[in-house]
Amino acid sequence: MAELYEELGLTADEYRDILRVLGREPNKVELGMYSLMWSEHCSYKSSKMVLSQLPTRASYVLQGPGENAGVIDIGGGLAVVFKMESHNHPSAVEPYQGAATGIGGIVRDIFTMGARPIACLDPLRFGDPSKARTRYLLSGVVAGIAGYGNCLGIPTVGGDIYFEPCYDENPLVNVMCIGIMPKERLTRGVASGVGNAVVLIGNRTGRDGIGGASILASQEFDEKSQEKRPSVQVGDPFTEKLLIEACLELLDKGLLVGLQDLGAAGLSCACSETAARGGVGMKVWLERVPLREEMEPFEIMISESQERMLAVVEPRHLEEVLEVCRRWGLNAVVVGEVTEGDLLEVFWYGEKVAEVPASTLATGPVYDRPAERPAYLDEVWAVDLESLDHPSDYGRVLLDLAGSPNLCDRRWVYEQYDHMVQLNTVVYPGSDAAVLRIKGTSKALAVSCDGNSRYVYLDPYLGTQIAVAEAARNVVAAGGVPMALTNCLNFGSPERPDIFWQFKEAVRGLAEAARFLELPVVSGNVSFYNESFGAAVYPTPVVGMVGLIGNLAHRRTMGFPGEGLLVVLLGETLPELGGSEYLKVVHGLVAGRPPALDLDREKRTQTTCIEAIRRGIVRSAHDCSEGGLAVALLECCCAGGMGASLRVDTEIAPHAWLFSESQSRFVVTLAAEDLEAMQELAGSREVPVVVLGRTGGDRLVVNDWIDLEIASMKEAREGALERLLSGETA
Amino acid sequence: MEKKELISEGKSKRIYATDQPGQIILEFKDEASAFDGKKKGIIPGKGRVNARMSDIVFRQLEKRGIRTHHLRLVSESETLAWRLDMIPIEVAVRNYAAGSLAERLGYPERTELKSPLVEFYYKNDRLGDPLLTREHIRELGLAKDEQLDEMASTALRVNEILRPFFEARGLILADFKLEFGMREGKMLLGDEFSPDVCRLWDAETLEIMDKDRFRRDLGGVEEAYAEVLRRIMEEETGMTVYVYVTPKKGVLDPAGQAALGALKSLGFDEVGDVRIGKYIVLKVQGVEAERATERVREMCERLLANPVIEDFRVEIQE
Amino acid sequence: MKFGVVVFPGSNCEADCYYVVDKVLREDVDYVWHRETDVSSYDCLILPGGFSYGDYLRCGAIARFSPVMEAVADFASRGGLVIGICNGFQILLEAGLLPGAMLRNTCLRFICRFVHLRVENADTPWTNRASLGQVLRIPIAHNEGNYVVDPETYRRLEEEGRIILRYCDPEGEVTQEANPNGAMGNIAGICNEGFNVFGLMPHPERASEEILGSTDGLVIWESVMAYNREKG
Structure with a gap:
């Protein structure tokens, strides 16, 4: 065994730890189990220490990190379950199946907790859109998400897409799922009750992804990745749909003690985690596992075949459980039993093939990796932005920005997703946040994802704070009160000190912003080793925010809703072009420092906006972000099919005023008679209120800087993505 | 090859002549009977399963050197076979005590026997197929001693072949009965091999997978027959x-x-x-x-x- | 009026249809499991959207062999009202209760968006509350909605007024640009000879409440309810 461990990705120290834990040499099955469970992907060995600083508690948090997903109480006996995770490497190898099985995995995490999945959001990051590989990856990933999610009948209501060359070889496919349930259905992935049966439900086990997620996630990408194609898992959404219905029925009938999905490291992970959480042991009889092909015991233990669940069942409920599964046409087999102690014992036709303490599998090693501030920061901060030429035609620049890959209309993507099924989506994709009504109540959820990795690259700490602030701002613009967040942290190799410094700074920023804005982090995922040909992707933390709209009447969209309304800016515009879309599109630069963020001001601005919405003062609201105020105004015009005529009096240079990405700003509309009330509300919180002009007409006019027809603005942003992908502008 | 007139009809099969001399068609019926015809019923699909299974098992035995009357499957529920002069003796081989044997020996049902046991029964409905000793057979003149020896040793050989065959398919072969007949001076294995004439238990759950389900009203007869066939067919290369x-x-x-x-x-x-x-x-x-x-x-x-x-x-x- | 929503393994719009009948129309409604063999107690059967049996072989190809489909065919042959929405329409085609078949959308992508539909026959159980030529705004969500049928049947459908809905632009013009999936003659919905079986790709249940952006789907539900009242 000693010669095998390195090949399986374990270090010499880790191998010594295994010897110490077992008091003997592990056999092949045991070594296979440890190698997967102690991989970065499953054990979080590099990130665990850093993540411990995240705030995870609030009075309404029913379940924080450590389970399959986080859970919050939204009142009225209802709980909301959500989580985000990554499926980057599988998607790089095979985009359709990689993305599809990503959806499958995150959806299982949600219904495992007892919730019916009600929506998915998918933050995606791709390389240069003019490259053929990017187009191949993007169309494959989007089709995979659609193919799987649509079949399940779970609407995909949001997400975001950014293009940066750093993702050329290593795209990021993050997936978030939200579910809802009666509070009492909350179920945990815990095994308990000595003598209880362990039932494997769902697809047969095959050699899918033997070592898949874990091996893939632990190695850098290179040209050999083509050869890895066969080990990629293939998704079966039909079986997953049956699993959802069967599991929810089992939970409704109160027939299960615990429920756990099988993901990375397959049975090894599901058995050891449930046993460790319950403080019990488990016996598993591998010959009972329904197989698709002949397999060795170690392969069965680590196979990552999809659409499988592990249920812990009291003997008196066993027959009924098997009957429900049969009715849904699902395999269900008793493969094990809960035992006293903490040993995970694995048998193969009567022979014991593994015996390890479950808790030692589930809690792997912990590392405090060295971190060192990377040198590139000084370089990018030193770029002199002042000396850059100013544009002469602001209208042209605005149209260029509106049609640029990162800002153009996403219809081509979200129209491939069924975003309406379940009849809850009351604000469709394309807005700041998706809004999902909760039938039978007057409430709704506002959900949004955010993560501008260019900011994080330029300043990991500040950039990550902005990601939190902006995700919250999106929720506020939709009329919701942000409640809690999930996240997916996509970074390069943690073994590189410069990368690990980025990671530590980003988590510090995440923790501080979340703590200050009182947003508990209830779930999340870390994906390391996102590199290709030795270069890391931009550090990319992605934040998924869930907010509550107490009254459906308070939901807002960005579109200008009528004529003659005042267009008002809440917040202050500063000449902050560092890291902006303007710099990238006009000057081809990724440089400077991201816009400043004052968390206190952010909080005051958000409270002002939400309060003004509640009082019915604000008619429409839009968060000001990439592309600055000008792009925000263009989006308000296009979404509402309504123009605006604006006069601006400012000391700032026009291009800076138009395209600066200053934080803590909203563009809102209100009736003239409500202005005083607005000023009063904002004044008491020291939030600037700037009246820009009035809505009306079919053009956007700003001073003598910009004068554009809505039709030409729409033309610039709509269809731009499709044009990019068809290679027209390549 | 053409199917001709009906030669005879039994409880589970009809025998037809064909246009080929010496060859007959066995048509397997869905009707089932037990306890010498006192209990009757229909097991949908049974004919198909029994024909298919007989085909597979007989071919398996032929491959291992047992001579049988079987030629081939001609339709879903019919096989073609040599016509034999049947010896009116049923040869039973038992690996476990079940049914009448358990009663006779006073063993609990499903006791594994020390070694496989061969018994002879008189194929005679009127008498209720009684158990025979060698002396009885000699007295009745049903078969010669050499014939009996050959039947017994062939039956044990069949057991040696089929026990592991079923075991590999997750089934315990508890017991079975065979019938033999003569063609051109040689003894061939005749009749059928199906869940009608053997006891099969699921190796894992010990669930009964044979005609006992019908005899004892356990339900799921059709499913059990189909499951047995499914397991046997898995490796069949077609x-x-x-x-x-x-x-x-x-x-x-x-x-x-x-x-x-x-x-x-x-x-x-x-x-x-x-x-x-x-x-x-x-x-x-x-x-x-x-x-x-x-x-x-x-x-x-x-x-x-x-x-x-x-x-x-x-x-x-x- | 009593509706039955047929549930196949893999259906995913059954809860939406149930919700609309129950909470919006406020009529009686049951789920009908695909193994049921008696549907005689219903006035109208809804075959909902989804991906029955994963639509792995061909949309609707396996669902049509479900035990319930024999009962549905029998129900329809006695004049029972049957509406197949999206995957339900595909199942009706596979079952031969409606003529024709579905190909993949010409763009080869799943499309989910609002489309405009022109009412081509307002004298059917499904459209009697609409006016001829009325334009409805209702969403579609499918990958295989590219309807084809042989020319002879197409001519008959047209002559007999069995083409009920066609894709059109917001002004009601039936144009190539307004055709989202390549369907022959912009066909979005058709009826059988007796007009009691209706199949359509758009989802009227997704356009039955103001808060979802359109109530144009209600005209279909209200029509069938009116028809049932008058008939009853």
Whole structure:
């Protein structure tokens, strides 16, 4: 065994730890189990220490990190379950199946907790859109998400897409799922009750992804990745749909003690985690596992075949459980039993093939990796932005920005997703946040994802704070009160000190912003080793925010809703072009420092906006972000099919005023008679209120800087993505 | 080969003459009876299962040097066989005590016997198929001593072959009965081998998978028979049938058109047209090629292809 | 009026249809499991959207062999009202209760968006509350909605007024640009000869409440309810 461990990705120290834990040499099955469970992907060995600083508690948090997903109480006996995770490497190898099985995995995490999945959001990051590989990856990933999610009948209501060359070889496919349930259905992935049966439900086990997620996630990408194609898992959404219905029925009938999905490291992970959480042991009889092909015991233990669940069942409920599964046409087999102690014992036709303490599998090693501030920061901060030429035609620049890959209309993507099924989506994709009504109540959820990795690259700490602030701002613009967040942290190799410094700074920023804005982090995922040909992707933390709209009447969209309304800016515009879309599109630069963020001001601005919405003062609201105020105004015009005529009096240079990405700003509309009330509300919180002009007409006019027809603005942003992908502008 | 007049009808089979001298057709019925005909019923699909299983088991035995009357399967529920002069003795081999033997020896049901046990029964409905000793057989003149010896040793050999055969398929062969007959001076194994004439238990759950389900009203008889057949057929190599489903001529093929466009843009100018369809591979067992083609065409028409928009082509490889 | 929503393994719009009948129309409604063999107690059966049996072989190809489909065919042959929405329409086609078949959308992508539909026959159980030529705004969500049928049947459908809905632009013009999936003659919905069986790709249940952006789907539900009242 000693010669095998390195090949399986374990270090010499880790191998010594295994010897110490077992008091003997592990056999092949045991070594296979440890190698997967102690991989970065499953054990979080590099990130665990850093993540411990995240705030995870609030009075309404029913379940924080450590389970399959986080859970919050939204009142009225209802709980909301959500989580985000990554499926980057599988998607790089095979985009359709990689993305599809990503959806499958995150959806299982949600219904495992007892919730019916009600929506998915998918933050995606791709390389240069003019490259053929990017187009191949993007169309494959989007089709995979659609193919799987649509079949399940779970609407995909949001997400975001950014293009940066750093993702050329290593795209990021993050997936978030939200579910809802009666509070009492909350179920945990815990095994308990000595003598209880362990039932494997769902697809047969095959050699899918033997070592898949874990091996893939632990190695850098290179040209050999083509050869890895066969080990990629293939998704079966039909079986997953049956699993959802069967599991929810089992939970409704109160027939299960615990429920756990099988993901990375397959049975090894599901058995050891449930046993460790319950403080019990488990016996598993591998010959009972329904197989698709002949397999060795170690392969069965680590196979990552999809659409499988592990249920812990009291003997008196066993027959009924098997009957429900049969009715849904699902395999269900008793493969094990809960035992006293903490040993995970694995048998193969009567022979014991593994015996390890479950808790030692589930809690792997912990590392405090060295971190060192990377040198590139000084370089990018030193770029002199002042000396850059100013544009002469602001209208042209605005149209260029509106049609640029990162800002153009996403219809081509979200129209491939069924975003309406379940009849809850009351604000469709394309807005700041998706809004999902909760039938039978007057409430709704506002959900949004955010993560501008260019900011994080330029300043990991500040950039990550902005990601939190902006995700919250999106929720506020939709009329919701942000409640809690999930996240997916996509970074390069943690073994590189410069990368690990980025990671530590980003988590510090995440923790501080979340703590200050009182947003508990209830779930999340870390994906390391996102590199290709030795270069890391931009550090990319992605934040998924869930907010509550107490009254459906308070939901807002960005579109200008009528004529003659005042267009008002809440917040202050500063000449902050560092890291902006303007710099990238006009000057081809990724440089400077991201816009400043004052968390206190952010909080005051958000409270002002939400309060003004509640009082019915604000008619429409839009968060000001990439592309600055000008792009925000263009989006308000296009979404509402309504123009605006604006006069601006400012000391700032026009291009800076138009395209600066200053934080803590909203563009809102209100009736003239409500202005005083607005000023009063904002004044008491020291939030600037700037009246820009009035809505009306079919053009956007700003001073003598910009004068554009809505039709030409729409033309610039709509269809731009499709044009990019068809290679027209390549 | 043509089916001719009915020669005889038993509880579970009809025997027909054929136009080939010395060959008969055994038609397996769905009717079931037990306790010497006192209990009767229908097990849907039983005839099919028994014919198919007899075919598989007899072929398996032939391969291992046991001479049988079996020739081949001629339809779903009929086999072709040599006509034998039957010896009116049923030879039972028991690995476990079950049913009458358990009663007779006072063993609990399902006791494993020290070694396989051979018994002879008189095939006589009027007398209720009684147990016979060698002396009884000599007295009745049913068979010669050498014949009895040959029957007993063949039966034990059959047990040696079939016990592991079923075990590998998750089934315990608890007991079975055989019948023998003479053709041209040689003794051949006759009759059938099916869940009607043996006891099979699931190796894991010990669930009863044979006619005892019917005898004892356990329900799920049909399913048990089908399950036994399924397990046995798994490794049976039959033929492979390839089905090609393509969009009908004249029906727009959006996927084909897209691929054509992409190929052109990659510089494959020689491509004139692309049609994208489906390719389906089926494993088919226990039927002749001609019949298989016919059946697969039917599958295509009913399910695998949509005749409104799709054409199909069937290829067979034995 | 009593509706039955048929549930196949893999259906995913059954809860939406149930919700609309129950909470919006406030009529009686049951789920009908695909193994049921008696549907005689219903006035109208809804075959909902989804991916029955994963739609792995061909949309609707396997669902049509479900035990319930024999009962549905029998129900329809006695004049029972049957509406197939999206995957339900595909199942009706596979079952031969409606003529024709579905190909993939010409763009080869799944499309989910609002489309405009022109009412081509307002004298049916499904459209009697609409006016001829009325334009409805209702969403579609499918990958295979590219309807084809042989020319002879197409001519008959047209002559007999069995083409009920066609894709059109917001002004009601039936144009190539307004055709989202390549369907022959912009067909979005058709009826059988007796007009009691209706199949359509758009989802009227997704356009039955103001908060979802359109109530144009209600005209279909209200029509069938009116028809049932008058008949009853």
